[in-house]
Amino acid sequence: MLLDIYIFFWVTVLVVGLPLALVAWRSRSRPGDTRLVFLGVSGGESSYYTSPYAYEVWVRPKDEARAREVLGL
Numbered sequence: 753m754l755l756d757i758y759i760f761f762w763v764t765v766l767v768v769g770l771p772l773a774l775v776a777w778r779s780r781s782r783p784g785d786t787r788l789v790f791l792g793v794s795g796g797e798s799s800y801y802t803s804p805y806a807y808e809v810w811v812r813p814k815d816e817a818r819a820r821e822v823l824g825l
Contacts, residue, residue: 769802789816 788810795806811819
């Protein structure tokens with residue numbers, strides 16, 4: 753019984769934990785690494801809230817050209 757739990761634990765660590773650790777390691781931030789590109793600010797006034805609102809639009813660098821095309825920028 754205890755051996756089964758021990759084997760299950762290590763198989764789970766290898767099958768689930770190792771790939772997750774590798775993905776986290778590969779997607780870590782690096783100095784000077786630009787992850788997002790700022791496209792602009794969009795905003796307006798809401799009838800529900802009394803104050804105006806604004807949203808910043810950020811995209812990944814590889815999606816910048818398509819986002820500008822879709823948004824008409």
